[in-house]
Amino acid sequence: MLDIKFVRENPEKVKENIKKKFQDEKLPLVDEVIELDKKIREYKAEGDSLRQERNTTSDAIGALFREKKTEEAEEKKKRVNEINSKLIDIEREENDLAEKLKEKMMVIPQIIDDSVPIGKDDTENVEIEKFGEPVVPNFEIPYHSDICEALNGLDKDSAGRTSGNGFYYLIGDIARLHSAMLSYARDFMIDKGFTYCVPPFMIRSDVVNGVMSFSEMENMMYKIENEDLYLIGTSEHSMIGKFKGQIVKEEELPITLTSYSPCFRKEVGAHGIEERGLYRVHQFEKQEMVVLCKPEEAMDWYNKMWSYTVEFFRSLDVPVRTLECCSGDLADLKVKSCDVEAWSPRQQKYFEVGSCSTLGDAQARRLGIRAKGENGNYLLSTLNNTVIASPRGMIAVIENNVNEDGTINIPKALQPYMGGKEKIELK
């Protein structure tokens, strides 16, 4: 969400930005919003002066009663009643317009960074850099779920019966590998100076609306029946929500947190659930990093954050690349975003394992997250990035470490989390 003052003063910039995102249907909103804003201010001025008269008149009535001049007081009461009936209409009109304004403002996209490549959709995302040699082995690598099933490490059939498509049982060493990766990711980020945090896994609707756009919510969030609660799609939601309405002390900045949580996603929309494997599922677990910082530091943090994910996967010997999100593929709240993709030796291409974003002040404005500075309060910048989401991240490790005989070499960094075990094999 943009600052209405910014829209008022820079309508052309806002329109330009909408065009860059190929959302031309939203162009009329800019003028509509400016018009609404103007009317609202007129109503406000009118209401303010009526309220002022009411305040002074009421004070006068109080004084008259103390002097026992009840007749004069009764006379003035009539005037206040008149004011009040006028105010009812004015306030209702003002609130209606404010509601409309907010609705429109919520769908006008955040101003994207100048460095974001222009493109219509995800086919126009831009590869930035490769890290590590993408190895193509001299044997055919099976589908990841086949590898896991062959090791008695995955049971999707049972999960289908208990919970339906998009769920899974991880078993034995595969389950252990999954938690090992999350534990390793947690410690990796603690070593980077981030503070470990386990947040609530359910959040209220006001927090949901603060951290994501309506369309994202519709396609992602599971709602708890008869409660104002949603299952989180990522711990970013509860971690940013943590600061709702807060004024942070400047000396506490930057706030660098790494949070663990299960994540629940409906995956309604373009992709849908992957039937065979663990790539796109309704439930997964994630170690996340979240940063709240001064606006001028946001871009530095953005670059540091994605490079941590690259470093993490390289420490597991998984080749990765960074892919920058083009303007049209960028969610409306985001200023800039890139995916970290892992090499799949089976498909011989890269696939998404994480996503790093800076949202500028979009979430901070919606939620009222500010810092107290020398020259008054200002909105903070919020950033988030995946350290690892498993099972998806685990697929990368499995495919890059599977042997021709179907056993899996456990990367050195994970062995301490697997009781010293070096290999996963069929017992």
Added chain:
RNA sequence: GGAGAAAUACCCAAGUCUGGUUGAAGGGACCGGUCUUGAAAACCGGGAGGUCGGCGACGACGCGGGGGUUCGAAUCCCUCUUUCUCCGCCA
């Protein structure tokens, strides 16, 4: 889940019974000064935050959130949220 108590500005806290002279007493912290080699302490002084409108003068809002009663609400009523105490249940 049941029964009570509470939520006031950066923090603590008075005011709520008895609605107007409290748009918020008093502390602490903070800023300036005296004293001191410097600091602490003590003493003196200072401003009370935030959001919105207005070029400005100024005005509106604001005592957990929302609604109501009233000429007028921090104060009365309803409702929601959170916290604390007790009981029940439970990993």
